[in-house]
Amino acid sequence: MPVDDELLRSAAAPGQTLDELPSDFEVLGTRYSGKVRENFSHDGQRTIVVTDRVSAFDRVLGTIPFKGQVLNRLAEHWFRVTEQLFPNHMRAVPDPQAMLVTECRPIPLEVVVRGYLTGVSSTSVWRAYERGDRSFCGHALPDGLRKHERLPENIVTPSTKAPKGEHDESVSKDELFRRGLIEPELFDRLEAQALELFAFGQKLAAERGMILVDTKYELGRAPSGEIVLIDEIHTPDSSRYWYADSYVEAMRDGTDPRSIDKEYVRRWLVAQGFTGDGPVPTLPDEVRIEAARRYVEAYEQLTGEAFVPDTQPPVERLRMNLGV
Ligand SMILES: Nc1ncnc2c1ncn2[C@@H]1O[C@H](COP(=O)(O)OP(=O)(O)OP(=O)(O)O)[C@@H](O)[C@H]1O
Ligand SMILES: [Mg+2]
Structure with missing residues (x-):
């Protein structure tokens, strides 16, 4: 049941x-602000507040109604x-829009898994392939693949975690080892896992x-020594999703599959x-509302449950629920 337009419109208001x-949330711990999430660490526990900010091309562009709630609940679900x-x-x-998690020691890389030859940014596998590269992060790619085509198999293309403000970099696993970022045995185990x-996520999706x-x-190391998933998982911010029916049509007609991720906002920006460079265009309310619709749709489609938005003013509600 989609959220009605009136509600979306009023939720888009300033x-x-x-x-x-606000800074009084820092009673929750030492603050680290990401582009989208606010993290507070204290005494082995981290409070992650998922804001409604939207980022693309490593820049923050504004807010999307209910985006934080959708992402936090989807992460919880997954x-x-x-x-x-x-x-x-x-x-x-x-x-x-908040989750309490165990503070871990992060493993300094992003484990990117890709199943399709796609992407719009200059670092995407599609752009590399289009330029003629037939090896991506150490994986050989066959000739003759079309844009959006399924790769012969899912591949892991690790990425280094760049310091704040810099772009992450895709590297081969040999490069990871050369830089001493992770032990080969550990990497191989994590890659397999x-x-x-990812295959399980694909099956459920x-x-x-x-x-x-x-x-x-x-991934991070918990105080127990165990390696656990940290951050978020299979959310539209960390993942790309397509509607299966639109994929069949897109491959037939040579168009783009319909996505329910922030690709919509990315495409609007590219248009x-x-x-990524220069002044950030202001997202019109129409675009913010359409993006919100897509996030809500993503939630409902993936979980099979109706999205019931909490419409209380978010800062006050968070203060109450987090005891600030
Ligand atoms: N349980 C955890 N323990 C320790 N660190 C964590 C945990 N969960 C997430 N992190 C780390 O905290 C940071 C959260 O930052 P966040 O994702 O908000 O911003 P960012 O990664 O710097 O930038 P971006 O907005 O591009 O994601 C990440 O470096 C993430 O790896
Ligand atoms: Mg992050």
């Missing part, structure tokens, strides 16, 4: 979306359904008419001539 979090396969950092979800997790195209996992 003050109704969560952009900045952490629950995958916990048997891979342990994770989640402890509790005290607010629709990531492929298994397929059962709901969706294609999990690619994703990014982050404005923005690919």
Whole structure:
């Protein structure tokens, strides 16, 4: 049941979306602000507040109504359904847009898994292939593949975690080892587990008419020594999804499959001539609302449950639920 337009429109009004979090939230711990999430660490516990900010091409562009709630709940959903396969950092979800997690020691790389020859940014596998590269992060790619085509098999293309403000870099696993970022045995084990997790995600998504195209996992070492999934999992911010029916049409007609991820916002930006440099175009409310619709649709399609938005003003609600 899609959220109605009136509700989306009023949720797009100033003050109704969560952009900045005031400094009194720092009673929750030492703050680290990402582009989208605010993290507070204290005494082995981390509070992750998922704001409504949207980022693309490594820049923050504004807010999308209910985006934080959708992402936080989707992460919760996926952490629950995958916990048997891979342990994770989640402890509790005290607010629709906040999660309490175990503070871990992050492994300094992103485990990117890709199933399709796609992407719009200059670092995407499609752009590399289009330029003529037939090796991507150490994986050989056959000739003759079309844009959006399924890769012969899912591949892991690790990426280094760049310091804040810099772009991450895709590298081969040999390069990871050369830089001493991870032990080969550990990497091989994590690579195998990531492929298994991704295949499981693809299977569940397929059962709901969706294609999990690619994703990014982050891992950390819990105080117990165990390696767990940290950050977020299979959310539209960390993953690309397509509607399965639109994929068939797109491959037939040579168009783009319909996506329910932030690709919509990325495409709008590219149409404005923005690919990451120069001033950020202001997202019109129509675009913010359409993006919100797609996030809500993503939630409902993937979970099979109606999205019931919490419409209380977010900062006040978070103060109450987090005891600030
Ligand atoms: N349980 C955890 N323990 C320790 N670190 C974590 C945990 N969960 C997530 N992190 C790390 O905290 C940071 C969260 O940052 P966040 O994702 O908000 O911003 P970012 O990664 O710097 O930038 P971006 O907005 O592009 O994602 C990441 O480096 C992530 O790896
Ligand atoms: Mg991050």
